[in-house]
Amino acid sequence: MKKSTKVKVRRGILYGTLILIFAILVIAADWPTIQKAFFNPEIAAEMFPEVITVAAKNTIIYTALAFTFGLILALILALMKRSDIKPYKWIATTYIELFRGLPALVTIILVGFGLPIAMGVRIPGGTLGKGTVGLGIVVAAYMAETIRAGIEAVPRGQMEAARSLGMSKGAATRSIVLPQAFRIIIPPLTNELVILIKDTSLLFVLGTTIATKELTKFGRDFMNDTFNGTPLIVIALMYLIITLPMTRFVAQLEKRAARAR
Amino acid sequence: MDKTVPPIQILELHKSFGDLEVLRGIDFQVNAGEVVCVIGPSGSGKSTLLRCVNLLEIPTSGKVLVEGIDLTDPETDVDAVRARIGMVFQQFNLFPHLTVSRNLTIAQRKVLNRSEDEANETAHKVLERVGMLDKVDEYPINLSGGQMQRVAIARSLSMDPDMMLFDEPTSALDPELVGEVLDVMRKLAEDGMTMMVVTHEMGFARQVGDRVVFMDEGVVVEDGPPDEVLLNPQHERTKKFLEAVLQQ
Numbered sequence: 171m172k173k174s175t176k177v178k179v180r181r182g183i184l185y186g187t188l189i190l191i192f193a194i195l196v197i198a199a200d201w202p203t204i205q206k207a208f209f210n211p212e213i214a215a216e217m218f219p220e221v222i223t224v225a226a227k228n229t230i231i232y233t234a235l236a237f238t239f240g241l242i243l244a245l246i247l248a249l250m251k252r253s254d255i256k257p258y259k260w261i262a263t264t265y266i267e268l269f270r271g272l273p274a275l276v277t278i279i280l281v282g283f284g285l286p287i288a289m290g291v292r293i294p295g296g297t298l299g300k301g302t303v304g305l306g307i308v309v310a311a312y313m314a315e316t317i318r319a320g321i322e323a324v325p326r327g328q329m330e331a332a333r334s335l336g337m338s339k340g341a342a343t344r345s346i347v348l349p350q351a352f353r354i355i356i357p358p359l360t361n362e363l364v365i366l367i368k369d370t371s372l373l374f375v376l377g378t379t380i381a382t383k384e385l386t387k388f389g390r391d392f393m394n395d396t397f398n399g400t401p402l403i404v405i406a407l408m409y410l411i412i413t414l415p416m417t418r419f420v421a422q423l424e425k426r427a428a429r430a431r
Numbered sequence: 432m433d434k435t436v437p438p439i440q441i442l443e444l445h446k447s448f449g450d451l452e453v454l455r456g457i458d459f460q461v462n463a464g465e466v467v468c469v470i471g472p473s474g475s476g477k478s479t480l481l482r483c484v485n486l487l488e489i490p491t492s493g494k495v496l497v498e499g500i501d502l503t504d505p506e507t508d509v510d511a512v513r514a515r516i517g518m519v520f521q522q523f524n525l526f527p528h529l530t531v532s533r534n535l536t537i538a539q540r541k542v543l544n545r546s547e548d549e550a551n552e553t554a555h556k557v558l559e560r561v562g563m564l565d566k567v568d569e570y571p572i573n574l575s576g577g578q579m580q581r582v583a584i585a586r587s588l589s590m591d592p593d594m595m596l597f598d599e600p601t602s603a604l605d606p607e608l609v610g611e612v613l614d615v616m617r618k619l620a621e622d623g624m625t626m627m628v629v630t631h632e633m634g635f636a637r638q639v640g641d642r643v644v645f646m647d648e649g650v651v652v653e654d655g656p657p658d659e660v661l662l663n664p665q666h667e668r669t670k671k672f673l674e675a676v677l678q679q
Contacts (some may be wrong), residue, residue, distance in 0.1 A: 330487055331524035331583075335538035335590060336514025345537060349528050 208399040217392055217404050224381065225388035226408050232301050232370040232384055237363055239306035244313035249343075251318055262314065269311035275372050278304035282376045297382045301373040309366050316358045320351035360420045364413050385409060436499040437462050438594045438625045439484055444493035446479055453479045455649040457493070461594070466626045468636035468657070471646035472672055477629045480646070481598050484627065485516045498593065514542050517587030517595040521602050523579040525571040531558070531582050532567045535589045543590065550589075557588040561615045577608030581615055594625035601632060633676060637661050645669045 171179075250262035269277060281304035285291040293299045324347050332342035352359075371386035378387050389405035439461040446454040453476045461467045469477045482488040483495055486502050486509050495502045497512050526534050535554035539545045545553070558564045561581040571579055580600055587595060597616065601609040613635050620626060620639050630636060636643050636657055643660040645653040647668045653660050664670050 325522075325524075327520055327522050327524040328526065331518075331520060331526070332538070333510075334485055334487065334513055334516070334518035335586070336510050336542040337538055338510050341541050345541065346526055350526075353528060 206398075208403050210398055210400040213392075213396050213398050213400040214404050216396075217388075217401060221385070221388060221404060221408060225383055225385045225405070226412070228382060229367065229370050229384040229408075230412070232298070232305070232373060233363070233367045235298065235302040236305035236309060236370070237366055239302050240309035240313055240366075243306060243310035244317055247310060247314035248317035248321065251314065252321065266311045266314050269308055270315075272308075274305070274308045274369055275375065277308050278372055279375060280304070281307065297373060297376045297378055300376050301370070304376075305366065305369060305373070308369070309362060312362055313359065316355050316362065317351065320355035321347060323354050324350045357420045357423050360416055360423075364416050367413055368409065437496075438498055439627060440494075440496040440499075441480070441483070442494040442496070444480070444483060444495065445491045446476070446483060446488060447491045453649055454483070454490075457649075457651055459644065459651060459654070461625060461627050463625055464623050465641045466620045466624075466628065466639055467642045467644060468640040469627065469629045469644045469646060470631070470633070470636060470672075471652075475646045476649040477646045478598055481596050481627060481629050484596055485513050485518055487518075510542070514538075514590055515593045517584075517590065517592035519580070519583050519587060519595065519597045519600045521599040523571075523576070523583045523603070525579055525583055525586070527571050529570075530567070531563065531569050531571070531574075534571070534582060535586050538586075539589055553589050553591075554585075557585040558582070560588065560618075561585045562611075575608060576604045577611045580604065580612045584612075584615055584619075588619075594627070595619065597626065597628040597630065599629050599631065601630070631676070633661060633673075645672065647672070 247262045247265060250258040251266070253259055253262075278301070281293060282300040285293070293303050295302070328346055328350065329339075329342055332346040333339070337346070370384050373384060374387040374390075378384075383391065385405045385408050389401040392401035393399065437460045439459075441457055441459040444454055444457040444459075445452065457476075457480060459480070469480065471477045479488055483490050484497065486495065490503055493503070497516065500507055500512055502509060502512060526537070529537065532551065532554055535557065536545075536547070536550035539550040539553060540547065555564060555567070558567055561584055563578060563581050563585060566574060566578060566582070571582070574582065584595075584600075600616070601612050604612065609632070613632065616626070616628070616635070617639050628636075628640070638657075640657045642655065643653075643657045644651055645660055645664070645666075645668075652666050653664060653669050660669065661673065664673060
């Protein structure tokens with residue numbers, strides 16, 4: 171057999187297998203039951219407008235606050251990790267290794283229940299406050315490493331040029347190095363934001379009221395009330411509506427960066 | 432400025448990187464208005480010497496005096512002295528996230544506390560001097576290597592420095608772009624700027640330099656007027672180096 175014929179045959183077999191599997195699924199599946207269990211328009215309609223005005227809104231608020239808190243903490247940790255003063259470096263390294271190593275859920279429970287029960291320390295602001303701090307602590311550990319890598323990716327000559335003009339180390343870091351570092355790390359930072367959006371679903375452990383439910387808790391409670399899977403599909407779509415533009419944005423940036431190279 | 436105090440004075444300077452001693456006792460001085468070209472094979476320590484002048488490298492021992500101020504004294508405000516020393520790098524080191532105009536104004540604003548208008552006015556003046564005024568709103572990435580280096584020179588000039596250091600300013604340039612940068616440097620020299628230039632451009636050293644310093648293996652081997660050092664070298668090492676360079 172000729173080589174080109176061989177390739178054609180192999181592709182034909184692969185396509186054929188795929189079509190066969192689809193056909194079996196379509197014939198074997200109980201479509202009316204699936205539709206009733208997961209794509210029930212009445213139940214979906216019942217979720218509106220709260221799924222947007224409460225649940226999606228809360229998810230976005232938790233994400234935004236935890237990201238802001240985490241970013242500030244991460245910047246401090248990244249600068250500490252690059253400090254000449256050894257203890258600062260050790261503290262930052264320990265923090266990063268610790269909170270990257272723990273499950274996010276453990277950190278959230280620690281902040282939400284561990285501190286109040288064991289030490290009487292209460293983070294103000296209810297679920298919002300505890301959630302922001304708990305998730306922020308976790309995401310800061312990841313972002314600190316990203317920011318540090320970004321700073322180190324800025325050529326050393328940039329700092330030298332700024333210093334040679336008489337700028338102090340602090341001024342040079344702020345107005346020359348960091349702006350370039352952040353430009354470099356927008357794609358990985360956006361990825362971490364997307365992961366954070368999904369991790370807000372962990373905040374259910376803090377206990378929620380009707381007003382503080384985020385998407386996952388909202389969907390799960392709706393599912394329990396209706397004995398139907400449709401709420402999960404609806405919140406899944408909500409997550410995608412929020413995250414897809416971001417992941418697309420990152421893909422665009424990476425494509426542009428690849429072209430510039 | 433007191434004319435009797437030399438802008439750059441280096442006394443018994445040593446610099447080591449780990450076990451490697453790059454500078455082994457340098458005594459050297461640049462007088463006001465002088466153009467001193469430092470030549471030598473790569474690894475001879477000439478760039479390290481230049482970088483010690485504004486303390487981008489910290490000397491292991493010895494003294495670096497700029498306008499009589501001891502930079503190796505821990506009490507010295509190094510940033511304030513650096514602001515008076517312009518430095519031009521081989522790799523230009525323009526700030527890529529800022530326009531040409533912002534490249535020139537950022538240090539004026541932050542270090543000299545000039546107003547925005549004042550900083551812009553100075554920026555325009557020095558860009559005109561290097562022939563780059565038409566690119567004032569461009570980002571560095573849109574410039575050629577020669578244009579970038581001219582902007583880098585303008586960035587240093589915008590701080591009204593008392594002296595300029597050049598670290599192989601044309602070595603990263605395509606051959607056809609070397610001339611425009613050397614022209615700018617020649618004009619600077621004619622205007623009386625005190626300059627210390629680490630270079631491989633022997634023609635420039637000969638025509639523009641008041642003195643040529645030949646370095647090898649971390650010491651100054653020869654130091655004198657260009658014609659003497661370049662045409663009638665006294666030391667074997669200088670002769671060898673010049674022969675090798677001229678053969679290219």
